[in-house]
Amino acid sequence: MQRRFLPLSALRAFEAAARLGSFKAAAEELAVTPTAVSHQIRALEAQTGFELFDRHIRKVSLNDAGMLLYPVLRDGFDAFEAALARLMQQRTRMLVSISATNAFTVKWLVPRMSDFRSRHPGIDLQLLASDDLVDLRSTAVDIAIRYGRGPYPGLVTEPLFTDRFAPVANPRLGVTSLEDLARVPLIRFDWKRPQPDNPTWERWFKVTQQPPPPQASELRFSDEGHAIQAAVAGHGIALVSLALIADELLAGNLVQPFEPAIDGHTYHLAMHADRPPSASVQTVAHWLRAQARGEHIEIENAD
Numbered sequence: 001m002q003r004r005f006l007p008l009s010a011l012r013a014f015e016a017a018a019r020l021g022s023f024k025a026a027a028e029e030l031a032v033t034p035t036a037v038s039h040q041i042r043a044l045e046a047q048t049g050f051e052l053f054d055r056h057i058r059k060v061s062l063n064d065a066g067m068l069l070y071p072v073l074r075d076g077f078d079a080f081e082a083a084l085a086r087l088m089q090q091r092t093r094m095l096v097s098i099s100a101t102n103a104f105t106v107k108w109l110v111p112r113m114s115d116f117r118s119r120h121p122g123i124d125l126q127l128l129a130s131d132d133l134v135d136l137r138s139t140a141v142d143i144a145i146r147y148g149r150g151p152y153p154g155l156v157t158e159p160l161f162t163d164r165f166a167p168v169a170n171p172r173l174g175v176t177s178l179e180d181l182a183r184v185p186l187i188r189f190d191w192k193r194p195q196p197d198n199p200t201w202e203r204w205f206k207v208t209q210q211p212p213p214p215q216a217s218e219l220r221f222s223d224e225g226h227a228i229q230a231a232v233a234g235h236g237i238a239l240v241s242l243a244l245i246a247d248e249l250l251a252g253n254l255v256q257p258f259e260p261a262i263d264g265h266t267y268h269l270a271m272h273a274d275r276p277p278s279a280s281v282q283t284v285a286h287w288l289r290a291q292a293r294g295e296h297i298e299i300e301n302a303d
Helices: 006-021 021-032 034-048 064-089 102-119 178-182 201-208 224-233 247-251 281-301
Strands: 054-056 059-062 094-101 124-127 142-146 155-168 186-189 218-221 237-241 261-272
Touching: 006 021, 006 034, 006 064, 021 034, 059 064, 064 094, 064 124, 094 102, 094 281, 102 124, 102 224, 102 281, 124 142, 124 186, 124 281, 142 155, 142 281, 155 281, 186 224, 218 224, 224 237
Parallel strands: 094 124, 094 142, 186 218, 186 237
Antiparallel strands: 054 059, 142 261, 155 237, 155 261
C-alpha cells in the first residue's frame, strides 16, 4: 500500500481501540461516536482483508492480525507525539529526550534530576523508559543509554561505565556469610536478552566456586527494578547492579554482606550518527559523562 493511500483516520481509530480495549473508550478519546470508530475499523479490515479484533460484549481484544499491526502503529503515533511535543516546547524552552531501560531510568537517572535542574535550569529533560530498543533513526529521541557490548550500527557511541553486580539484602535479614544463603530466598530477574556472560546467580556461584545452596524458595521478576524493591522489602537476597542501588546502599536500606562483585555489561551513551547534536543535547551528554565518572569511582571504591 502506497503511503499516499494510507487510511490515517482508520489507523488512528484502530490504535486507540487496541490500546484502550474498547470502541467506546476510543471514541471518547478521539471525540467521535462509537459508531464512527466501528465504521473506521470495519473499513480498515475491509481494506486489509483481515479482521483485527475479537469482539466481546463491552470490550474488544486483538487477534493475531491485530497484534501484528498494533505495535507498529503505537510506536509510530508515540514518535509523532514526541516530535510535535519537541517542536512546541522549543518555542519557549529547550527539551532533550533520553531513552533508557526502566531500571536505569528509575534507579539512576531520576535520583540525579535535582542535580541536573540546579545546573541547567533552562533545559527540560524528557525521560523515555522502555526495555525495548528505541530506534533513534525514526524517533525524536536525542540520547539513548545502551546497555551491552555493542556494536550499535548507525549510532555514535561511547562507554560511560561498566556495571558491577553483587549480592545485596535488607540488613534485617542478618545475612553475613555464604552459609546464610541456605535460609533466605534468592531473588532473580529475567534478562531481556539472554547472553552467556549475563551476571546471573549461576555465574556468581561459578566465580565463588561454591555450589548453589538448597533453596526453600525463589522469587523471580521480569524487571530488575522490581527485584531491587523486593530486596529492599526484605523478601530475600538479590544479585543486582551496584550502580542502580547506590542510594539504597548509602541509606542503609541494603547491604552487600560479602564478596565477590562480578562484572556486568557496559553502559554506553549513544546518539544518531547523522543528526548533529544541538547545544542543549551536548550539554546533557556532558552532564551524563560527569555523572558516569562519579559512578565509576564509586564502583571502584566498592571493590
